[in-house]
Amino acid sequence: MQTKLTLRMDKELVEQAKLFSQKNGKSLSKIVSDYFASLVKKEQKDDDELTPLIRSLKGILKDADGDVGIEDYHKYLEEKYK
Numbered sequence: 001m002q003t004k005l006t007l008r009m010d011k012e013l014v015e016q017a018k019l020f021s022q023k024n025g026k027s028l029s030k031i032v033s034d035y036f037a038s039l040v041k042k043e044q045k046d047d048d049e050l051t052p053l054i055r056s057l058k059g060i061l062k063d064a065d066g067d068v069g070i071e072d073y074h075k076y077l078e079e080k081y082k
Contacts (some may be wrong), residue, residue: 007032 021028050058 005032 017028017031021031024031026034
């Protein structure tokens with residue numbers, strides 16, 4: 001089942017995307033759909049490469065930006081092996 005999606009983006013980018021779609025013989029909808037599908041496929045592939053244990057631990061150590069901080073990890077190791 002297909003559904004409608006409204007995207008808002010810079011007018012110049014839309015014009016460039018239209019030119020790209022014409023040159024490649026694909027509609028903008030197909031290009032966007034293919035891109036989203038590739039993102040999902042890549043994410044699934046990345047997760048499939050992880051062992052179940054590592055997948056369960058993924059993302060539990062985060063800093064204020066949501067990323068694992070290397071300094072925090074070093075501090076953790078220092079405390080652990082004192």
